[in-house]
Amino acid sequence: MKRIRLGLIDLGYRENVDALTSIEEIIEYVVIAEKLGFYRFWLAEHHYYHFKSHPFTVPDVLIGLLAGMTDDIRIGSAGTAISLHSPYVVVTNYKLLNNLFNGRISLGLSKGVAESMETNYMINRNLNTNNSILFFRENLARISDLIENEEFNLNNFNILIPPYAGLKPELWYLTTSFKNYVDAVQYKTNYCISIFHNFNQDIDNLPFNKEDIINFRSAFFKRHNYYPEIAISLAIILKNTMEEALSEWHEIMDDFSKNDGSQSFIVIPCTPDSLYSRLVNYLNEFEISEFIIYDTAPSNEEKVNNIKKISKVFNLLKETNYE
16 A cells, blocks of 8 residues: 655644744644654644734744754645735745755645735735635746746746755645646646635545546646646544544534534544544545644644654555655
């Protein structure tokens, strides 16, 4: 069986702590994750206004900090809301980070925007709810161009993004289905499909099949002569027994329904063993071997305890290989 790679995604939330304490706990989380054999750690850009203790919006500064506190684990954004930002600034930041930290930095490309339209306006005065996807596609094309056509842009447009001829940051197209895989092929990006952002769908009714994956891989190889990386991201409630996991799952779903139920995450209740079985099944069914986990546990202590359990059942320390 092909080796499973596990990564983590962190949205920043920690229960009953202030923003700076949350950052300290995120640092602790990623340092321990690396020691436990996790392959990747991603931070998500969010511009919340209802969560006063949220520790960050754009994660770029923290990504550099986390990379500096680790040695091997891959660090990145999942994702950067590129509709909001200058492609030049995004590429400049991530290319420099990637070269400072030996090719460990990845740039996830997200269609998200800020919850507050006033925030969106402050960042990009031309952005509105009707044109955000247009901005995403335009900026995706420009980001890819700046990364892939370095010499052409320097010679023809006097655009230099240091370090010249340096390592390109790894690009990931973040999505919830394979309907946009032609963009990933055109712009030479890897592909991460989230099954926890497919709001209100059944947790076992995945929005893709093996044929989708085969078509994407084949099209990508035909154009670029190598295969892309593909990952699945999922949200979990991890407990020692399924009864405990289901009990908490019902509580979370009740909270979602009291608020805006249309925007509830798909969260999978599981034990370490059932999580292992699920991901092995995904690997066998789809031939995808990398999985990015969002743990909904509210405290850092519980998150750390959970990755210890996950590392043990997946035998990550024995399997760790960052090459």
